Amino acid sequence: MTEPALLTLSGVSKRYGTVQANKAIDLAVRPGSIHAVLGENGAGKSTLMKLIYGVEHPDEGTIAWNGAPVQLARPSDAQALGIGMVFQHFSLFETLNVLQNVSLMVPGKPADLARQIGALGQKFGLTVDPYAMVHTLSVGERQRVEIIRCLLLNPKLLILDEPTSVLPPQSVRLLFDTLRKLQADGTAILFISHKLEEIRELCDEATVLRGGEVTGHIDPREHDARALAQMMIGRAMPQVAASSATEPGEIRLRLTGLSHARATRFGTSLEDINLDLHGGQIIGIAGISGNGQQELAALISGETRAGQSDMIQIMGRSVGHLGPMQRRKLGFTFVPEERLGRGAVPEMSLADNSLLTAHRQGMLRGGFIRRQVEKTFTRRCIEEFDVRTPGPDAEAGAMSGGNLQKFILGREIMLAPDVMLVAQPTWGVDIGAATAIRRRLVDMRDSGTAILVISEELEELFEICDILHVLHEGHLSAPLPVAETSADDVGAYMIGASA
Numbered sequence: 372m373t374e375p376a377l378l379t380l381s382g383v384s385k386r387y388g389t390v391q392a393n394k395a396i397d398l399a400v401r402p403g404s405i406h407a408v409l410g411e412n413g414a415g416k417s418t419l420m421k422l423i424y425g426v427e428h429p430d431e432g433t434i435a436w437n438g439a440p441v442q443l444a445r446p447s448d449a450q451a452l453g454i455g456m457v458f459q460h461f462s463l464f465e466t467l468n469v470l471q472n473v474s475l476m477v478p479g480k481p482a483d484l485a486r487q488i489g490a491l492g493q494k495f496g497l498t499v500d501p502y503a504m505v506h507t508l509s510v511g512e513r514q515r516v517e518i519i520r521c522l523l524l525n526p527k528l529l530i531l532d533e534p535t536s537v538l539p540p541q542s543v544r545l546l547f548d549t550l551r552k553l554q555a556d557g558t559a560i561l562f563i564s565h566k567l568e569e570i571r572e573l574c575d576e577a578t579v580l581r582g583g584e585v586t587g588h589i590d591p592r593e594h595d596a597r598a599l600a601q602m603m604i605g606r607a608m609p610q611v612a613a614s615s616a617t618e619p620g621e622i623r624l625r626l627t628g629l630s631h632a633r634a635t636r637f638g639t640s641l642e643d644i645n646l647d648l649h650g651g652q653i654i655g656i657a658g659i660s661g662n663g664q665q666e667l668a669a670l671i672s673g674e675t676r677a678g679q680s681d682m683i684q685i686m687g688r689s690v691g692h693l694g695p696m697q698r699r700k701l702g703f704t705f706v707p708e709e710r711l712g713r714g715a716v717p718e719m720s721l722a723d724n725s726l727l728t729a730h731r732q733g734m735l736r737g738g739f740i741r742r743q744v745e746k747t748f749t750r751r752c753i754e755e756f757d758v759r760t761p762g763p764d765a766e767a768g769a770m771s772g773g774n775l776q777k778f779i780l781g782r783e784i785m786l787a788p789d790v791m792l793v794a795q796p797t798w799g800v801d802i803g804a805a806t807a808i809r810r811r812l813v814d815m816r817d818s819g820t821a822i823l824v825i826s827e828e829l830e831e832l833f834e835i836c837d838i839l840h841v842l843h844e845g846h847l848s849a850p851l852p853v854a855e856t857s858a859d860d861v862g863a864y865m866i867g868a869s870a
């Protein structure tokens with residue numbers, strides 16, 4: 372006998388203007404199942420989860436909980452039923468600390484909550500200081516807060532929208548243990564991920580979406596990752612390009628004795644960082660987020676100024692005292708890990724977001740914006756980088772996470788930089804697009820660009836980099852040539868076991 376479903380969606384549709392984000396979706400989630408939702412960037416996964424959590428409302432169709440139709444006007448209605456959600460774009464208040472953010476959703480005395488946050492952190496490897504201000508936390512740390520906050524509410528259905536994208540491998544293992552324990556207690560989990568191997572390992576059911584429609588309900592353990600990818604994208608997977616390293620050229624980014632005292636109690640101080648990045652080379656910075664990645668990226672991009680100008684050299688010039696725009700004029704471009712707010716302004720159109728960093732591509736004349744140039748550039752970026760959007764006038768904030776990432780990366784690549792810094796290049800990007808992005812970075816390397824990649828994905832770093840460094844507690848390891856280094860070696864540096 373099949374168990375009655377905890378959550379049932381029948382014929383659920385949702386449209387945004389001209390975009391049919393969800394079309395006649397049927398979905399049943401059983402108690403105690405870990406149910407994956409798969410699909411390319413923009414396939415409609417996040418929209419579907421927002422409908423289930425009461426953030427958005429269906430145009431058509433019904434949502435039933437334990438067999439009874441429900442109207443979810445707002446997230447508190449979903450929470451009252453026992454539905455918890457961890458968002459892809461975080462919903463924390465940056466100016467409050469972790470505990471205050473938790474208190475907004477979870478009842479209880481602050482001291483008790485702080486203890487529970489500590490206990491959950493210990494148990495599940497999601498350590499975070501309850502008194503840390505959220506704005507000082509890295510993306511990975513913020514995600515830990517979101518997950519802990521949900522678990523404190525003991526949900527019957529937990530929705531996780533790409534929970535592992537920014538977690539280091541050890542934490543992914545711990546998170547999976549957590550999810551399996553929750554499953555054993557009868558909690559159902561809806562799990563969105565682009566990591567097909569993770570889905571095969573963790574999930575017992577999967578619903579595949581393509582272009583807003585369900586294309587299959589399957590058991591992911593019965594299909595290999597390639598077959599799953601094919602179901603998602605409806606065609607064969609692109610091949611990974613073989614990497615052909617060229618002779619490195621001149622030094623284009625040099626960090627010499629770069630030290631920087633942390634700005635807040637919760638930041639990380641950087642200590643005596645040395646690095647040489649040559650033209651025609653990709654160097655990767657591996658490490659668990661919160662070990663100084665944000666601080667290092669801000670110093671290299673110019674968002675934070677260095678103590679001494681010559682600690683940072685770009686294209687042979689000391690730039691530690693220069694701001695981001697002046698560094699860009701030297702041929703430097705930058706993709707920050709935070710897409711919304713730092714990489715793009717959510718309220719602005721894609722075209723206007725192009726203007727932010729690409730205005731020197733002839734978009735300004737005599738103090739006026741040349742709209743046609745701005746649009747042509749944006750259209751080219753949309754085409755070349757396969758950004759799924761109605762067009763250049765679409766608002767950045769309305770894009771799916773992966774598509775916004777493709778846009779920001781495309782915009783920076785189109786500036787043909789001499790030196791580029793990319794943080795988390797494929798975070799939230801589907802498997803087909805991630806392969807395309809990595810291939811593009813390797814092509815740029817082969818044509819002479821110097822690229823520094825900060826990523827928590829070891830596999831990605833091993834695939835595209837020539838040299839790795841590991842950042843741990845603000846210290847950078849010596850250079851490790853990829854050809855002579857194993858993932859275990861890097862793992863040892865990541866947890867500080869090697870010096």
Ligand SMILES: Nc1ncnc2c1ncn2[C@@H]1O[C@H](COP(=O)(O)OP(=O)(O)OP(=O)(O)O)[C@@H](O)[C@H]1O
Pocket residue numbers: 387388390391392410411412413414415416417418419459759760768769770771772773774799801
């Ligand atoms: N608020 C909105 N306004 C307009 N369009 C939207 C809005 N939210 C989502 N969309 C559009 O709906 C479609 C589905 O987006 P959704 O975020 O659900 O995709 P997704 O499968 O979660 O993608 P990703 O893997 O990139 O996160 C996309 O074309 C997106 O641009």
